Amino acid sequence: MAIDSTRFLEDLHKLRSFGASGVGKGVIRPAYSAADIAARQWLAERMAAAGLTPHFDPVGNLFGLAEGASLLMGSHSDSQPEGGWLDGALGVIAALEIARSSDRPISVVSFQDEEGRFGVTTGSAIWSGGLALDQADALTDASGIRFDAARASMADLAQGFVDPTRFKGFIEMHIEQGPTLDAEGEQIGVVTDIVGIRDMAITFLGQQNHAGTTPMHLRRDAFQALALFNARLNDRFRNVVTPQTVWTIGRVDLHPNASSIVPGRVRFSMQWRDGEPDRLLRMEEIIRTTAQEVATEQEMTLEYGPMLGLEPVAMDPAIRAALEHGAQSVAPGKWRRMPSGALHDATNVARLMPVAMLFTPSINGISHDFAEDTAESDLIAGLEVLDHAVGLLDVF
Numbered sequence: 276m277a278i279d280s281t282r283f284l285e286d287l288h289k290l291r292s293f294g295a296s297g298v299g300k301g302v303i304r305p306a307y308s309a310a311d312i313a314a315r316q317w318l319a320e321r322m323a324a325a326g327l328t329p330h331f332d333p334v335g336n337l338f339g340l341a342e343g344a345s346l347l348m349g350s351h352s353d354s355q356p357e358g359g360w361l362d363g364a365l366g367v368i369a370a371l372e373i374a375r376s377s378d379r380p381i382s383v384v385s386f387q388d389e390e391g392r393f394g395v396t397t398g399s400a401i402w403s404g405g406l407a408l409d410q411a412d413a414l415t416d417a418s419g420i421r422f423d424a425a426r427a428s429m430a431d432l433a434q435g436f437v438d439p440t441r442f443k444g445f446i447e448m449h450i451e452q453g454p455t456l457d458a459e460g461e462q463i464g465v466v467t468d469i470v471g472i473r474d475m476a477i478t479f480l481g482q483q484n485h486a487g488t489t490p491m492h493l494r495r496d497a498f499q500a501l502a503l504f505n506a507r508l509n510d511r512f513r514n515v516v517t518p519q520t521v522w523t524i525g526r527v528d529l530h531p532n533a534s535s536i537v538p539g540r541v542r543f544s545m546q547w548r549d550g551e552p553d554r555l556l557r558m559e560e561i562i563r564t565t566a567q568e569v570a571t572e573q574e575m576t577l578e579y580g581p582m583l584g585l586e587p588v589a590m591d592p593a594i595r596a597a598l599e600h601g602a603q604s605v606a607p608g609k610w611r612r613m614p615s616g617a618l619h620d621a622t623n624v625a626r627l628m629p630v631a632m633l634f635t636p637s638i639n640g641i642s643h644d645f646a647e648d649t650a651e652s653d654l655i656a657g658l659e660v661l662d663h664a665v666g667l668l669d670v671f
């Protein structure tokens with residue numbers, strides 16, 4: 276049976292309706308939210324209709340299992356707190372379309388909490404053995420909810436963990452989430468490798484006080500400490516980073532966040548990404564040294580949360596070659612090889628089996644935003660490349 280691009284797009288739009296934000300094509304479907312669980316239950320029905328056996332594991336990863344040995348394809352269906360309709364969803368629905376049209380045995384997966392409400396690619400990290408379940412259970416989200424409490428909300432659906440040896444490889448299609456393909460007018464990116472990441476919370480504890488009466492020289496102001504830390508860090512990183520290195524303070528919880536109170540505490544996320552493990556380590560040293568220095572100078576107590584991380588990984592040459600062959604056939608002269616600066620479940624799955632990834636363009640390079648979008652003709656081109664590549668693979 277040939278792939279059906281109309282059915283593929285209809286299912287992609289249907290998935291968007293779970294947690295549709297009302298702004299453009301945006302979605303609000305964080306892991307374990309009501310919208311996420313409802314979307315997973317709908318996906319399980321679509322998997323069953325495709326002849327696959329739906330299977331939820333103890334952390335909410337949803338598999339659609341083909342009988343016997345198979346190729347695994349998919350991504351995730353949870354979203355960022357403010358997300359787009361394609362991040363993760365594209366890879367899951369494309370996998371479903373390939374599974375129901377291919378004469379090859381294809382299983383489908385939607386991993387849970389790829390977007391890191393609790394950790395970093397939490398569901399696939401646990402399934403792959405990269406993160407122990409009891410360690411994950413103690414992780415908390417930004418509002419203090421524990422992972423074990425969140426996953427309990429799906430306990431009535433849960434069966435055991437799926438044995439990974441039944442899968443012969445993994446392919447994840449995803450939007451690029453960056454500007455390269457769109458700026459160059461290209462349709463397909465074949466991923467060469469995925470960068471590594473480190474992520475941890477840092478807290479400066481000073482003294483909360485009255486904003487009118489406390490003289491400037493007596494203040495132990497947590498916001499001032501964060502501002503100084505950020506400026507110093509940017510300066511010190513200059514000698515260490517490359518144009519591809521990125522770092523982000525994306526979440527700041529300033530306490531008590533009131534205009535007439537000198538803030539006594541700031542807890543913030545510190546995340547950094549690069550393709551070289553040595554550089555990630557060097558950056559960590561600079562972060563810790565700078566934070567300690569600022570804490571001493573500003574009379575702050577310094578605390579670190581657990582540091583989560585994933586190492587950089589290279590894609591499997593054989594599966595990658597099949598994707599390149601597909602790209603050349605579907606989009607001659609309009610594809611490239613490229614690294615992934617975004618994280619993906621494929622990083623974790625690479626611990627278990629050969630993996631490869633395919634990108635489609637992101638309009639204006641925007642993602643993790645309601646405005647995220649891709650031309651439907653590019654989504655279909657990606658699906659065609661997958662279909663072509665699966666036909667070439669001899670991993671079965």
Ligand code: GLV
Pocket residue numbers: 389390616617618619
């Ligand atoms: C995944 O969404 C990432 O943060 O790269």
Ligand code: MN
Pocket residue numbers: 351362363389449619
């Ligand atoms: Mn994603």
Ligand code: MN
Pocket residue numbers: 355362390643
């Ligand atoms: Mn994402």
